[in-house]
Amino acid sequence: MNKTTLIAVGLGLVVLAAGCGGGDNPNLFSVQIKKAIAEKTYDGANPDPASGAVAVRLTVTGPGMDTRSKESDIGVGGSAVIGIPEFPEGDDRQFTFEFLGPANPLKNNERPVIGRGRSASLTVDADAVRAPDRIYVAPVNSMVRPTTVDDETGLVVSSLPVTASRVGASMTELDDGRILICGGAQVRAEAETWYMPDDLNNLTDTCETYDPKTGLFTEVANRMNVKRAYHQAVKLGSPDNPDGRVVLIGGYTVPDGGTITVTNLVDIFNPKTGLFISATSNEGQPGLYGGQGRALFTADLVNADKNLIVLFGGYSNVSAVGGTYDIVWVTEGSVMTIAHAQLYNKADPAKGTVRYNHALAKVRKYADELVEGNGYQAYLLLGGENESGVLDTVEPYVITCPGVDACKLQRQDQLVVKIPGGGRSMPAVAYDTLHNFLFIAGGFGAKGGKSPTDRVEIFRVSNANFRENEVLSLGSKMGGMSIAEMDDGRFLLAGGWDGTKPVDAVKIVSPKGPVIQNGQEIQTPAVKSAVPTMDAARAGHSMLTDQTGRVLIFGGIDAEKDSPEPIFYNPGD
Numbered sequence: 333m334n335k336t337t338l339i340a341v342g343l344g345l346v347v348l349a350a351g352c353g354g355g356d357n358p359n360l361f362s363v364q365i366k367k368a369i370a371e372k373t374y375d376g377a378n379p380d381p382a383s384g385a386v387a388v389r390l391t392v393t394g395p396g397m398d399t400r401s402k403e404s405d406i407g408v409g410g411s412a413v414i415g416i417p418e419f420p421e422g423d424d425r426q427f428t429f430e431f432l433g434p435a436n437p438l439k440n441n442e443r444p445v446i447g448r449g450r451s452a453s454l455t456v457d458a459d460a461v462r463a464p465d466r467i468y469v470a471p472v473n474s475m476v477r478p479t480t481v482d483d484e485t486g487l488v489v490s491s492l493p494v495t496a497s498r499v500g501a502s503m504t505e506l507d508d509g510r511i512l513i514c515g516g517a518q519v520r521a522e523a524e525t526w527y528m529p530d531d532l533n534n535l536t537d538t539c540e541t542y543d544p545k546t547g548l549f550t551e552v553a554n555r556m557n558v559k560r561a562y563h564q565a566v567k568l569g570s571p572d573n574p575d576g577r578v579v580l581i582g583g584y585t586v587p588d589g590g591t592i593t594v595t596n597l598v599d600i601f602n603p604k605t606g607l608f609i610s611a612t613s614n615e616g617q618p619g620l621y622g623g624q625g626r627a628l629f630t631a632d633l634v635n636a637d638k639n640l641i642v643l644f645g646g647y648s649n650v651s652a653v654g655g656t657y658d659i660v661w662v663t664e665g666s667v668m669t670i671a672h673a674q675l676y677n678k679a680d681p682a683k684g685t686v687r688y689n690h691a692l693a694k695v696r697k698y699a700d701e702l703v704e705g706n707g708y709q710a711y712l713l714l715g716g717e718n719e720s721g722v723l724d725t726v727e728p729y730v731i732t733c734p735g736v737d738a739c740k741l742q743r744q745d746q747l748v749v750k751i752p753g754g755g756r757s758m759p760a761v762a763y764d765t766l767h768n769f770l771f772i773a774g775g776f777g778a779k780g781g782k783s784p785t786d787r788v789e790i791f792r793v794s795n796a797n798f799r800e801n802e803v804l805s806l807g808s809k810m811g812g813m814s815i816a817e818m819d820d821g822r823f824l825l826a827g828g829w830d831g832t833k834p835v836d837a838v839k840i841v842s843p844k845g846p847v848i849q850n851g852q853e854i855q856t857p858a859v860k861s862a863v864p865t866m867d868a869a870r871a872g873h874s875m876l877t878d879q880t881g882r883v884l885i886f887g888g889i890d891a892e893k894d895s896p897e898p899i900f901y902n903p904g905d
Contacts, residue, residue, distance in 0.1 A: 363427055363451055363465050363466065363467055364465070364466045364467070364481070365429050365449070365466075365467050365469060366449075366466055366467065366468050366469065366479070366481060366488050367380065367381055367382060367447075367468075367469055367470075367488065368381065368449070368468040368469060368470040368476050368477075368479045368488060368902075369381075369470075369476075369488075370470055370471045370474035370475060370476050370902075371474075371475045371476060371477055371867050371899065372474065372475040372864040372865065372866070372867055373471055373473070373474045373475075373864055374473050374474070374862060374863060374864040374904075375862070377471055377473070377474065378471065379471060379474070380447075380471070381431055381446060381447025381448075381449075381469045381470050381471045382410075382431050382446070382447060382469075383446065384433050384434075384446055385406055385431035385432060385433060385446050385447070386405060386406055386432060386433060386434050386443070387403055387404060387405050387406055387412075387431075387432040387443060388403065388404055388406060388412055388414060388429070388430065388431055388432065389401060389402065389403045389404075389428075389429070389430045389432055390402050390403075390414055390416065390417070390427065390428070390429055390430075391417075391427070391428040391429075391430070392416070392417050392419045392425060392426070392427055392428075393425070393426050393428070394419070394422055394423070394424050394425040394426060395422065395423065395424055396420070396422055397419055397420050397422065397425075400417030400418065400419045401417060402414055402415055402416075402417050403432070403443075419456075421456045421457055422455075422456060423453075423455050424453045424454075424455070425453070425454040425455070425456045426450055426451050426452075426453055426454065427450065427451040427454075427467060428448065428449070428450045428451075428467075429448070429449050429450075429467050429469055430445050430446075430447065430448045430449075430469075431445070431446045431447040431448075431469065432444065432445060432446065433445075433446045445472050445904075445905065446471065446472065447469045447470060447471050447472065448469060448470070448472050448902065449467040449468050449469035449470060449880070449902075450467060450880045450881050451465050451466070451467050451545075451880065452465060452509050452544045452545045452878075452879040452880055453509060453879050465545050466481065466545065466546070466547065467880075468488070468547065468880075470900075470902040471902065472902060472903065472904035472905065473862075473863065473864065473902070473903065473904030474864060474901075474902050475864050475865075475866060475867055475899050475900065475901055475902075476882075476899065476900045476901075476902050477490045477491070477897065477898075477899060477900070478490065478491040478492075478542065478547055478549070478884070478898055478899070478900060479491055479547050480546060480547035480548050481547070490897075491547045491548055491549055492549065492897065492898075493513070493540060493542075493549045493886070493897075493898055494538070494540045494549055494550070494551040495516070495536060495538050495540060495551075496895050496897075497516065497517070497518045497534065497887075497894075497895040498513065498515070498516030498517075498536070498874075498886065498887035498895060499516055499517050499518065499519055499526060499532070499561065499872040499873075499887060499888055499889055499895065500515070500516055500517055500527065500532075500561035500562035500563075500583070500584070500872055501513055501514060501515050501516030501561065501874055501886070501887050502514050502515060502563060502564065502565035502580065502874070503565075503874040503875070503876045503884070503886060504565045504566075504567050504578050504876075505567070505876060505878070505879075506541070506567070506576065506578070506603050507567075507569070507574065507576040507603070508603070509543070509544055509545065509878070509879040510541040510542065510543045510544075510603075511541060511542040511544075511876055511878060511884060512539060512540075512541055512552075512565070512578055512601070512603070513539060513540050513541070513542065513874075513886060513887075514538075514539040514556065514560075514563075514565060514578075514580055514601075515535070515536060515537070515538075515539070515556065515559070515560040515561050515563055515580070515583065516535075516536055516561050516887060517532040517533065517534060517535045517536070517561040517584070518532065518533055518534040518893075518895075519531055519532060519533075519872070519889045519893045520532065520533055520893070521893050523893065524780065525780055525781050526781075526812075526829075526871050526872040526888075526889055527562060527628060527689070527872065528647075529584055529591075529592040529593070529627075530592075532561060532584060532592055533592075535559040535560065535561050535584065535585065535586050535592070536559055536561075537555045537556040537557070537558060537559040537560070538551065538552070538555055538556075539551075539552040539555070539556065539601070540552060542878075542884065544878045544879050544880045544882075552601075552606055553606055554606050554607050554608055555608065556580060556599045556601075556608050557597065557599055557608055557610040557618075558585050558595055558597045558599070558610075559585050559586055560580065560582070560583035560584060560585050560595060560597075561583055561584045561627075562583050562584050562627045562628050563580055563581060563582050563583025563584075563627065564580075564581045564582065564583070564629065564630070564631035564643070565578055565579070565580050565581075566578070566579045566581070566631050566632065566633050566641050567579075567633070568633065568636070568639050568662060569636055569639075570636035570637070572636075572637075573636050573637050575636075575639065576602075576603055576604070577600055577601060577602050577603070577662075578600070578601040578603070579598060579599075579600055579601075579611075579641060579662055579667070580598065580599040580600075580601065580608075581598050581620075581631060581641070581643065581667075582594065582595055582596060582597075582598075582620070582625055582626045582627060582629065582643075582646070583595060583627045584627045585597070593625070593649060594625035594626055594627045594646075594647065594648050594649055595619070595625045596619035596620040596622075596623050596624055596625035596626075597610065597618055597619040597625075598610070598611040598618075598619055598620065598667050599611070600662070600665070609665050611662070611665055611666055611667045612665065612666045612667075613666070613667060613668070613669065614668050614669055619667075620658065620660065620667060620669065621658075621660075621667075621668075621669035621672075622669070622672075624648070624650070624653045624656075624658070625648060625649070625653070626643070626645070626646030626647065626648045626653050626654060626688075627646055627647050627648070627688075628646055628647040628688040628689050629643055629644060629645050629646025629647070629654075629688060630643075630644045630645065630646075630690065630691070630692035630713075631643045631644070631692075632692060632694055632711070634659060634731060634733060634739065635733050635739070638661065638733070638735075638736050638739075639661060639662040639663070640659055640660070640661055640662075640670075640733065640736065640739055641659070641660050641662060641667075642657060642658070642659050642660075642711065642731075642741065643657060643658045643659075643660065644657045644675070644687075644690070644692055644711070644713055645657070645675060645686065645687040645688055645690060645713070645716065646688050647688040647689075651686055651718075651719070652684070652686075654686035654687065654688055654718065655674055655675050655677070655683065655684025655685055655686040655687075656672060656673065656674055656675060656684050657671075657672075657673060657674075657675060657729075657741060658671065658672050659671035659672075659739055659740070659741070661736050670736060670737065670739060671739060671740050671741070673740075673741070675687065675713070675727065675743075676713075676725070676727045676743055676745065676748060678745070678748070681745075685718070685723070686718040686719070687713065687715075687716035687717065687718055687723055688716055688717060688718065689715075689716050689717050689757045689758045690713055690714060690715050690716025690717075690723070690757075691713075691714040691715060691716075691758075691759050691760070691761035691772070692711060692712070692713060692714070692761075693711070693712045693714065693761050693763045693770055694709070694710075694711055694712075694763070695709070695710055695711075695712060695763060695768070695770070695793045696709050696765070696768070696793075697768055697793065697794055698710035698712075698728060698730070698793055698794075698796065699728075699744075699747060699793075699794070699795070699796040700768075700793075700794040700795075701794045701795040702747075702795060702796060707794065708730040708731075709730070709731055710728050710729060710730045710731065710744070711728070711729045711731060711741065712726055712727065712728050712729075712770070712791075713725075713726070713727040713728075713729075714726050714727075714751070714756070714759060714761055714770075714772060715751060715755065715756035715757055715758075715759050715772075715775060716756075716757060717755075717757040717776075717779050721755065721778075721779060722754075722755030722756065722757045722776065722777060722778060722779060723755055723756075723757075724750050724751050724754050724755040724756065725748055725749065725750055725751070726748065726749050726750075726751060726791065727743070727748055728743070728744040728747050728748065728796065729741040729742065729743055729744070730742045730744055744796075747796045749796065749797055749798070751772065751789060751798075752789055752798055752803070753785060753787040753789055753803070754777055755777055755778075756772065756775035756776070756777070756785070757775055757776040757777075757778075757779065757811065758775050758776055758781070758811045758812045759772050759773060759774060759775030759811065760772075760773040760774055760775070760813040760814070760815040760825055760828075761773070761815070762815055762817065762823040762841055764821070764843040766821060766843065766844075767843055767844070768792075768793045768794055769790055769791055769792050769793055769794075769799070770790070770791040770793060771788055771789075771790060771804075771823065771841050771843075771857070772788065772789045772790075772791060773787075773788045773806060773813065773815070773825060773839075773841060773859075774786065774787070774788070774806055774809075774810050774811045774812075774813055774825075774828065775811040775812075776811040776812070776829075776831075781811065781812065781829045781831065782831055783831065784809040784810050784811045784828075784829065784830055784831050785809055785811070786805050786806040786807065786808055786809045786810070787803055787804075787805065787806075788803065788804035788805065788806060788841065788859060789803060790802050790803075790804070790857060802857075804841075804857060804858065804859045805859060806825070806837075806839055806859055807837075807839070807859065807861050808830070808835070808837060809830060809831070810828040810829060810830050810835050810837060811828055811829055812827075812828040812829045812871050812872070813825045813826060813827055813828035814826055814827055814828075814873055814874060814875040814885070815875065816875040816876060816877050816883045817877065818877055818881070818883065818903050819877065819881045819903075820903070820905075821843060822840050822841065822842050822843070822903075823840065823841040823842075823843075824838070824839075824840055824875070824883050824901060824903075825837075825838065825839040825840070825841060826838045826839075826866060826873075826875060826883075826885055826901070827866065827869065827870045827871055827873055827885070827888060828871055829871045833869065833891050834869035834870050834871040834888070834889060834890055834891055835869050835871075836865040836866045836867075836868060836869040836870070837865060837866075838863040838864065838865055838866060838901070839859055839860065839861055839863065840859070840860040840862075840863055841857070841858075841859055841860075842857065842858050842859075842860055843857055844856070844857065863901075866885065866896075866899060867896065867897075867899055868890045868896035869890050869891055870885075870887075870888035870889060870890055870895075870896050871888055871889055872887070872888040872889055873885060873886060873887045873888025874886050874887055874888075881903060882900040882901060882902050882903070883900065883901040883903070884898060884900055885898060885899050885900070885901065886898045
């Protein structure tokens with residue numbers, strides 16, 4: 333980009349336009365700035381993102397470039413003129429627009445951010461022709477409805493999902509930034525929990541997408557080949573090996589007129605065509621090898637170059653399935669099982685320990701302080717439950733994948749450790765890659781969503797053990813929370829179950845947040861509660877951070893067993 337374009341900034345609509353490539357295409361892209369009024373704010377903050385603003389700031393970021401930023405005072409009538417900073421062409425360019433308050437003399441006259449919004453990722457190419465992108469500016473540290481713009485009036489309006497009731501749905505970010513939401517169910521009014529087969533009805537085979545560029549939910553015209561809930565969705569590929577397909581595996585299903593059961597069927601969704609392929613197994617039959625269906629399990633992409641996926645545990649009609657793991661190889665239209673083995677069982681190594689409602693973390697430099705070299709890349713299974721009760725172990729598996737046929741997981745029996753706070757089902761687990769440790773937050777000490785805990789244990793990955801004498805508190809007892817990593821490395825915890833009902837609590841786990849001890853500020857892990865609660869209590873929901881930096885909270889059930897409308901958390905500093 334070789335010139336700066338001056339733009340008028342009002343407190344409603346702002347249009348940003350700029351040219352690149354010698355100015356031959358002066359309307360290469362445009363960005364609309366729209367105010368999004370908050371549903372809930374923290375500590376009585378104004379729901380209007382521009383309330384009290386005295387200045388605006390526009391920042392451009394992206395790989396391979398320095399951050400470019402410009403500020404301008406808001407003049408009489410609530411308007412300003414601001415220039416788009418010059419920046420180079422390239423991929424993943426983003427605009428951040430902020431409303432700023434009066435200078436704070438206690439913080440070097442820094443202007444606090446009142447409202448913030450960010451565009452989705454932009455590819456800025458001199459030869460490209462772009463559709464408009466939008467930035468929805470909302471108060472920082474607030475809850476905001478998904479919003480879009482009415483084509484006729486130009487006003488900001490709420491954006492609602494196509495399918496309202498989705499408990500146990502999957503959320504996956506596609507390569508183009510859209511969020512794919514698939515499956516889910518309703519919860520029976522008389523249900524005691526929200527995740528067992530007898531609790532559910534009205535499973536769906538529909539999917540929809542949420543587009544952060546437009547703020548719209550759109551139904552996928554094609555449907556999955558089977559209704560499912562509490563399944564797993566794994567996106568294939570990597571930046572170095574693009575693929576983009578999404579593999580939807582297992583979960584609960586229900587035949588027409590039948591009862592809910594688990595399924596071994598696998599759908600492969602291609603976002604380029606919008607079609608689902610029913611994958612076949614080694615036996616040439618639909619689904620996983622051996623007909624091993626499972627729900628409430630965990631899964632992950634093992635190797636992006638080889639399209640290898642690992643499945644751990646789960647709830648199954650055949651209980652032995654939940655005591656195993658599988659590694660499957662995804663090809664064009666098949667899922668070939670290349671490894672099948674049992675999970676850890678100290679009392680009886682020949683028999684795997686069934687576990688479901690557990691957590692899974694993929695870590696690096698595992699046991700780095702105990703072995704020569706740089707440690708291992710490993711999978712950790714944490715807690716869970718089975719028919720016998722709640723599990724209290726962290727079970728490690730080291731992965732070796734020299735080739736498709738040789739890929740396996742090696743269980744590290746000598747490094748299995750117990751969670752200090754006891755058995756834990758449905759914990760929220762966050763992996764802090766910078767400091768290389770895990771947060772294990774909340775969960776249930778008994779089956780059926782009973783005996784919740786407020787404990788947050790810290791597992792030191794480098795020495796394969798827990799940090800001694802360091803336990804944080806959530807401030808209230810709950811389990812079944814959803815967790816999402818935000819762009820600044822902090823983790824958002826939201827919702828869950830307090831043993832009898834859903835909760836509306838929202839917490840932030842900060843790997844390195846300021847804490848006052850003995851009158852001094854130190855840097856240490858902390859749980860922060862200075863966050864607005866959700867608009868409604870919910871459990872069984874899903875969360876994902878989108879390209880604009882907001883966290884989408886979707887689905888679940890409230891106290892009446894209904895699904896609340898989706899909502900965003902707009903992070904603050």
